[in-house]
Amino acid sequence: MEMTEGKEEKNLEETAKTEGKNFIQHFIDGDLAEGKIRPGPCRFPRSNGYLHIGHAKAICLNFGLALANGGKCNLRFDDTNPTKEEQEFVDSIKADVEWLGFHWDHLFFASDYFEKLYLLAEKLVTIGKAYVCDLSPEEIHQYRGALTEPGKESPYRDRSPEENLDLLRKMKAGEFPDGSRVLRAKIDMASPNLNMRDPVLYRIQRAHHHRTGDGWCIYPMYDFAHPLSDAIEGITHSICTMEFEDHRPLYDWCINAADMPCKSRQIEFARLNMSYTVMSKRKLKLLVEEGYVQGWDDPRLPTLSGIRRRGYPAESIRAFCESIGVAKANSTVDIAQLEFFVRDHLNYHAPRAMAVLDPLKVTITNYPEGQEEMMQVVNNPEDSEAGTRPVPFSRQILIEKSDFMEQPTKKFHRLSPGAEIRLQNAYYIKCEDYKKDENGEVVELFCTYDPSTRGGWSEDGRKVKGTAHWLSYPHAVKGEVRLYNRLFSVENPDDYPEGGSFLDHINPQSVEVVEAYLEPSLAEVKPGDRFQFLRQGYFVADPDGALGRPVFNRIISLKDSFKKIMK
RNA sequence: AGGGGUGUAGCCAAGUGGUAAGGCAACGGUCUUUGGAAUCGUCAUUCGUUGGUUCGAAUCCAGCCACCCCUGCCA
Numbered sequence A: 001m002e003m004t005e006g007k008e009e010k011n012l013e014e015t016a017k018t019e020g021k022n023f024i025q026h027f028i029d030g031d032l033a034e035g036k037i038r039p040g041p042c043r044f045p046r047s048n049g050y051l052h053i054g055h056a057k058a059i060c061l062n063f064g065l066a067l068a069n070g071g072k073c074n075l076r077f078d079d080t081n082p083t084k085e086e087q088e089f090v091d092s093i094k095a096d097v098e099w100l101g102f103h104w105d106h107l108f109f110a111s112d113y114f115e116k117l118y119l120l121a122e123k124l125v126t127i128g129k130a131y132v133c134d135l136s137p138e139e140i141h142q143y144r145g146a147l148t149e150p151g152k153e154s155p156y157r158d159r160s161p162e163e164n165l166d167l168l169r170k171m172k173a174g175e176f177p178d179g180s181r182v183l184r185a186k187i188d189m190a191s192p193n194l195n196m197r198d199p200v201l202y203r204i205q206r207a208h209h210h211r212t213g214d215g216w217c218i219y220p221m222y223d224f225a226h227p228l229s230d231a232i233e234g235i236t237h238s239i240c241t242m243e244f245e246d247h248r249p250l251y252d253w254c255i256n257a258a259d260m261p262c263k264s265r266q267i268e269f270a271r272l273n274m275s276y277t278v279m280s281k282r283k284l285k286l287l288v289e290e291g292y293v294q295g296w297d298d299p300r301l302p303t304l305s306g307i308r309r310r311g312y313p314a315e316s317i318r319a320f321c322e323s324i325g326v327a328k329a330n331s332t333v334d335i336a337q338l339e340f341f342v343r344d345h346l347n348y349h350a351p352r353a354m355a356v357l358d359p360l361k362v363t364i365t366n367y368p369e370g371q372e373e374m375m376q377v378v379n380n381p382e383d384s385e386a387g388t389r390p391v392p393f394s395r396q397i398l399i400e401k402s403d404f405m406e407q408p409t410k411k412f413h414r415l416s417p418g419a420e421i422r423l424q425n426a427y428y429i430k431c432e433d434y435k436k437d438e439n440g441e442v443v444e445l446f447c448t449y450d451p452s453t454r455g456g457w458s459e460d461g462r463k464v465k466g467t468a469h470w471l472s473y474p475h476a477v478k479g480e481v482r483l484y485n486r487l488f489s490v491e492n493p494d495d496y497p498e499g500g501s502f503l504d505h506i507n508p509q510s511v512e513v514v515e516a517y518l519e520p521s522l523a524e525v526k527p528g529d530r531f532q533f534l535r536q537g538y539f540v541a542d543p544d545g546a547l548g549r550p551v552f553n554r555i556i557s558l559k560d561s562f563k564k565i566m567k
Numbered sequence B: 001a002g003g004g005g006u007g008u009a010g011c012c013a014a015g016u017g018g019u020a021a022g023g024c025a026a027c028g029g030u031c032u033u034u035g036g037a038a039u040c041g042u043c044a045u046u047c048g049u050u051g052g053u054u055c056g057a058a059u060c061c062a063g064c065c066a067c068c069c070c071u072g073c074c075a
Helices: A012-018 A023-034 A053-068 A087-099 A110-126 A137-143 A161-172 A222-233 A242-257 A281-289 A304-310 A314-324 A335-349 A520-524 A561-566
Strands: A042-046 A073-077 A107-109 A130-133 A182-185 A200-204 A218-220 A237-241 A265-269 A359-364 A372-378 A388-394 A396-400 A420-423 A428-436 A442-449 A477-484 A511-518 A530-533 A537-541 A551-557
Touching: A023 A053, A023 A237, A023 A265, A053 A073, A053 A087, A053 A237, A053 A304, A053 A314, A073 A087, A073 A222, A087 A304, A107 A110, A110 A130, A110 A161, A110 A182, A110 A200, A110 A218, A110 A222, A130 A161, A161 A200, A182 A242, A200 A222, A218 A222, A222 A237, A222 A242, A237 A242, A242 A265, A304 A314, A304 A551, A314 A335, A335 A530, A335 A537, A335 A551, A388 A396, A388 A520, A477 A520, A511 A520, A530 A551
Parallel strands: A042 A073, A073 A107, A237 A265, A359 A442, A477 A551
Antiparallel strands: A130 A182, A182 A200, A200 A218, A359 A396, A372 A388, A420 A428, A428 A442, A477 A511, A530 A537, A537 A551
């Protein structure tokens, strides 16, 4: 038998080829049709910080586009600012991309091109398209003008190419102090696009660079390095987010001014926002550094490391990114859409197991004392290849407290005085009596079982409405279970009153830790092993666990229509 | 105020002059040894808005409205 059909994930190539086309693919199609550009590599530029689900969208887009068009995708770090680059981020970003299942063609750093970029800068100076400016940062700011007013030209704007070249070389040689001079593009101080008002191309900055060490004291700006790095690599379509749209004229200017043979094209798309979470680096950093969460890989965070620890499968992240499409309009995707793809994948791939999170003891009065037996239980009804496992049954069992109601409502199909239900894969049991403690809380049930219903089937065709999961009390193992919920209690945490903060919306119940009872097979799980705890949700073994003492994170609960019915 | 963008259902999103795809959510039915899954069905007479062009407009034109981005030697 084979795996249940229908919802299986497509492999990367199939997905890339068959899914509906987004506007970027239309651009590429157009370029292809005109024959003026052949599809080349894409690239994923990132510099610092941990990746989150929004970056996953960009990664899936870039690598997906490359795959769909027979191109390659490079991974490039735009490490042009030495004070902001850290090896730690490089390593985590590489790990995240790999985890998502993508393979880059080449791993590049903008710093690989420092020499080439510098030569290009000299070229611009030589042909009179760039100049060395001695204005201070404050002065440059003032000269830039305002949104509605044109800027003023720098008094150094008309230096000769010879003088500029000499000055640039001296900048490079370290003859001037930090911040004393910059190299600027000579474009148009009256441009309505502020980015075109003689933007800075190089700054003097004596800082140790994580890859080039102290080899340079001048560093290119992103606006200069990015387009030229793309052109050097032969990237034909350079995808970035909307806030760079105003930079595109400058992107094109650099490539044309330097007369690069590869006319790379920048295309912008809207970044991903999601309900019930925050995506900005600043806010995520605050959550981590102020201790609202345990770290960058806290399972409640939308970081890829957090999502991974939470147990979300990479396949489901890819399917999600595929489903949300790509466009230019601001949007906030409902987190329920992500959760759908997580459940969808796990339903087919996570073996089932039984766990009781809030136990109620049940004694089966007509089951012989000291007797026990093994029930052969299907691991995954959605996957016939997943096999079966033995689960012990005995006189003392544990069920979920919520599966018993002393005075049941009409819609309640579970156990109540006199009611009969099925213990899944075991027997029908009927509640004959129950015991309360001094507080009036039900602490134990006394049931009888029907020996002819072994496996959970009745010979006389009698039906029961409820089916419950259970554990043999003497055989159960204990473990920690962390029940994660959404980090924020409102759809848009950024929507808060004057003087407030997104922190005010943190869900006080974003995690609940319980001591749970687990079936014996769960004693020896490995971190990353995923299960569906029957009738409850999907869970993943956390690295915090130890052999015989597992720790599980709840990935996502099962959809729960019972909650709705009972309302 | 200048420039650049964007408005299609509760949320994403196709649609490119021929009469509104798809997914999520929601809501009903069937089925069920997970109140899960599966399955069937319902869910935009209308595309921010007002006019215009056209036999015909979400698509073309004009005006208006709303929201986002831009004055780092950050990316």
